[in-house]
Amino acid sequence: MSKAGLEINNLTVETEGKIIVKGLSLNIAPGSIHTLMGPNGCGKSTLCLALTGHPHYTITGGNVVLNGKSLLAQNATERALSGLMLAWQHPISLPGIKISPFLRQVVNAHRVARHENPYSVSEFIQHLRRLMQQLDMKTTFAQRSVNDGLSGGEKKRLEMLMALLIEPKVLILDEIDSGLDIDAIKIVAQQLKLLAKAGTGILIITHYHRLLDYIKPDRVHVILEGQIVREGGNELALELERTSYEAISHV
């Protein structure tokens, strides 16, 4: 029987003829917080993009199941509407597209998929303002273009804002902490905890321990050359701080 949350079973991913993810398994239960750590080029971003349905990444083996339904036959839109969200490491610029109407279209697509009434403009603006306050963002920010001309930190805040709007079932954050200052990291950690409390399963991909000082993951996974090589509690993350990925994988 399938469980709720995200189940990644023995997943293999290829891109440009190379196998990057090699039989990876990972389960993220609703409300749990996981961390995936590993050196550059070990397959973290490939895993993320393959899960969300990027056309350049081919899943050649294994399965991905979200709340009992396989995602493999679904396209990117369908996977997103099923409740899987990736906060991108390098969010893409959409010149000329204003943040506010973009977000309204996004959140309403999700609401319609969940058989909820779409937000009217005024309902949406109220809701958006509240969430922007939670993230300590100025309301004028919503008048700018999506990621276009935004600083690294602003892009990451926008990804977080979308996560709060969408309220995904499973949220994967690919290096959400890069580009954020310490105050912003505290805010992001606090919001992630709230999301988890509300039932979102969370996978935090990071190189650094900074974010984990404010958010204790339930489970830490170490990935090396496309495979999970170690798993443990938060103490594993602390151990990684002191030693190297290479060393830890041979323990």
Added chain:
Amino acid sequence: MYKTTKGLTKSTVREISGYKSESKWMLEKRLAAYTIFKQKKMPRWGGDLSPINFDQITYYLKATSTKGRTWKEVPTKIRDTFDKLGIPESEKRWLAGVGAQYESESVYHELKQEWRDLGIIFEDTDTALKKYPDIFLKYFGTVVPATDNKFAALNTAVWSGGTFIYVPKGVQMTIPLQNYFRINAKGMGQFERTLIIADEGSSVSYIEGCTAPVYSTDSLHAAVVEIIALKNARVRYTTIQNWSNNIYNLVTKRAVAHAGATVEWIDGNLGSKLTMKYPSVYLIGKNSSADILSLAIAAKGQHQDAGAKVVHLASDTSSVITSKSISGNGGRTSYRGLVEVSSRAQRVHSRVKCDALLLDEHSRSDTYPTIRVKNQTASVEHEAAVSKISEEQLFYAESRGLDAETANTMIVNGFIEPIVKELPMEYAVELNRLISMQMEGSVG
């Protein structure tokens, strides 16, 4: 209803002028222009003009004998058309004055009292010829002479309707005027003539909208627009052309800017079978400037040959040309532009930026820029780029839960946003709607 028989001869020209009870001056202008029209060869550049058969066109068609100053006076059938286009509603909400032309003649023209009190003249061009002959004769044909090109000659010979605006010295029109052009008959030629004079230190914003229903027979729209911006005047001319896909839209639009004057063209071309239109500004006075935004969208069976021309004839003049084009479903867009700096014009600045977006492999985009600089002190920049909707942008939007079609439309709208933001809100909304209609089914 009154109409001339198909085809064009000297007697057609006499008939139109006679029917309008025009002065001898005008008739002679028309006849001279007719001779020029017959002599001039069809342009061999731009789009394919060979299907145009001048003998199969009705050159003058008056659908109704009444012209209203209230919409009630406009015959129901015609009023319904403009109602559906939302013209009377817009007039109430956000325009200073509105004109409506149906086939060859104006059927409605009204300027709100508060603006009339300031001495502004806003009339259809036929009425202006009769009521204000002094201003009319002084400026008519001075910016676009009949000798300019074959279609300018044709227009001068058979013109009917159009807009005439005069804004007195120092008067600032803070809200826009609009005229809406509609071709409803088959095989029809619409040849309106527009003349705008902004006197010293005045400002005016004028909007032109165009539509036609779809018939199997092609129609011709060959308008001439002349703008005179006198010292320190400011004129903005906005066009949203959404002709049906069987209209040849061959329009000559030109402005002269005197010292310190600014002319802005915002030229949006969505419809028509073939458009050849290059709004121009002649900067004849010191410190004058031109700002031209050109938007062209070509879908199946359409060729938008659009662009801009700026001729710098005086010192310290500046110009900016921004062109955005989108070709999809096998459509074709061309940017054709000219920037010329005369030898006596010192310290000229000009910047041209052309961005083309190709939606698929069957569509086409070309750029034909001409730059002639005869003065060493000029700074002239030209930048051109052709792009496709990036897969990454599309995927990013899709991975947030938007379907491919919505994502595509959104990215296209983002591409033209720098131009759309200059449009009145009503037009911006309409444009976005039209684009999503054109995009429908374009995503495989």
